[in-house]
Amino acid sequence: MATALSLTNISVTFTGKSGGGGYTAIKDTTLNIADGEFVSIVGPTGCGKSTLLNIGAGLLKASSGEVKVFGEPLIGLNQQAGYMFQSESLMPWRSALANVTAGLQFRGVEATEAARQGEQWLERVGLNGFGNRYPHELSGGMRKRAALAQMLILDPKIMLMDEPFSALDIQTRQLMENELLQLWETDKKSVVFITHDLEEAISLSDRVIVLAAGPATHPIGEFAIDLPRPRDVAEIRMTPRFLELHAQIWHAMKEEVLKGYAQTKNKVVA
């Protein structure tokens, strides 16, 4: 299978503010995401998961290493990728419909055509009738749906998702996860899904990559998730194979999570 996104020997060092050495967030990380593959990246809080995703999006330049998108070296922003952010990313001064069609507008698509596609996408994410609402008039879950439609309307080959559902309550979250899987099954895009929630990672993905605690994070484990599809994220959590995988990956993660916890704790004390 073709490789959609490949990060080779990526290191990221942020320049220190008060002179001295910089902070190395990522060290010698190599990741390959196949075309149509759903990959989750899990790791303790603050380990540099988002930094890694920003490298893949082209929002951040790696200090060293190489990024390739469908075999081509990445220059500037990743045009093949859609990005879904953890925090609020909708433009608050635009209605839901105008937010969803923003990408088409930037590409010079004619307004009526953009609105037509926008309405279609609003319907597909369950927001029909809400096109005229402003983001503050929508619930957290609805805003995430709008953000999802905003990204998918451009039909990106790669979806980069940075803990997109972490701010939602557990029920809404499982609903959104199921909907994401359904949308993904219809035209398999490559997905890089960042999360700190191991259950979410396993229930969604084809493959789970575990990162070490920061600084200088790197992958410490990789697990193929051989659960059958289509999946229901709520039900699949009850199956023995899921629990088995969970135990396996948690075993690999545990030490890193404790390490990460100790670091943040020390920082607070110091």
Add this chain to the structure above:
Amino acid sequence: MKKPPIWFWQIALLVMIFIIWHIATSPDLIPPIFFDNEYRAAFFFGEPAKIFNAIWVWFMSGEIYPHLWVTLQETLLAFAIGTLLGLAVGLWLGLTPLASAILDPYIKAMNAMPRVILAPIFMVWFGLGIWSKVALGVTLVFFIVFFNVYQGVKEVSPVVLNNARMLGANASQLLRYVYLPSATSWVFSSLHTSVGMAFVGAVVGEYLGSAKGVGYLIHQAEGAFDINTVFAGILVLTVFALLLDFVVTFAENKLLKWRPQQAETETT
């Protein structure tokens, strides 16, 4: 019994102020308390009855309208020009860190300077017509809008910005669809202050030298020690400013629909 609404008390308070004012200044109602002459209080503080009479005469004879019109023109022009300049310069400096670093001390100096003293210079440059007042108003409005827009540009959510970039916005689209709407909301938050400042610029300019405008009327009356007409002018200006403020509130509610309100519930 039903409690009277809040506006009842507001109007009652206003009526009371005028009654006390009338009693305290009228020569023959009560003996002088502070002054040694019963006509002194009226000389310094005017008499409400005469003030309202002066206002009545202004509006009935139509004498006031050209003056109000001139003041309104000056206010609106100062507001429009000051806002556009502030918006343009605020966007420019907000987006070019080098220029803003170089110009920083100059902007601070110009803002710290009491700009009303520029009025004589503007009079030399632009004459006694409306443009010297507009220029004064512009210098007052410009800085309010400029600082707000500058701050607004700096505080555009980086997530919204990155999201727009990932959706394919180029530099000019970012300016038009992200920075400008974001900055506009900041302009609106300063709208009340900047309309007020435009008004101050117009009236102070008229007061310092002009041939028309409400400020000119006040200046003329003051020259003749006609305190009643001075107060009449002040009252007219106050009502005028209140009306402007109403219009601003109305425009704000229309244009900033997307901003969350404090109370979202519907009441019947």
